[in-house]
Amino acid sequence: MKQFTVKVRENLLKRRADLFELMDKRQKERTSNGITLEQDLNEQAASEQNDSIIDALNEIEKKELAEIDNALRRLELGKYGICEVDGEFIDEKRLIALPFARTCTQHSES
Numbered sequence: 041m042k043q044f045t046v047k048v049r050e051n052l053l054k055r056r057a058d059l060f061e062l063m064d065k066r067q068k069e070r071t072s073n074g075i076t077l078e079q080d081l082n083e084q085a086a087s088e089q090n091d092s093i094i095d096a097l098n099e100i101e102k103k104e105l106a107e108i109d110n111a112l113r114r115l116e117l118g119k120y121g122i123c124e125v126d127g128e129f130i131d132e133k134r135l136i137a138l139p140f141a142r143t144c145t146q147h148s149e150s
């Protein structure tokens with residue numbers, strides 16, 4: 041389990057960095073496509089729509105980041121890989137597929 045959590049932590053931190061990079065890149069693209077004075081109403085509408093798509097995408101990543109942070113905290117507390125419902129160890133295969141799983145297969149609601 042020890043070796044396994046070290047690997048999990050590495051993967052979570054890497055994923056976390058990737059997500060930040062992705063959101064940062066998206067933010068920069070948005071800034072460079074900023075509204076100009078010559079822009080007509082259609083373009084402005086498209087740009088606003090694009091903004092809301094970006095916001096929606098960022099929302100998904102923010103949720104994943106929150107899950108990653110939660111998993112990292114549980115790793116530090118030594119509670120990682122333990123089902124929140126019954127306190128049993130979560131199967132490693134499940135944790136590999138879903139690194140921030142908080143419950144065992146039996147108690148997963150999704």
Ligand SMILES: [Zn+2]
Nearest residue numbers: 123126144147
């Ligand atoms: Zn359980």
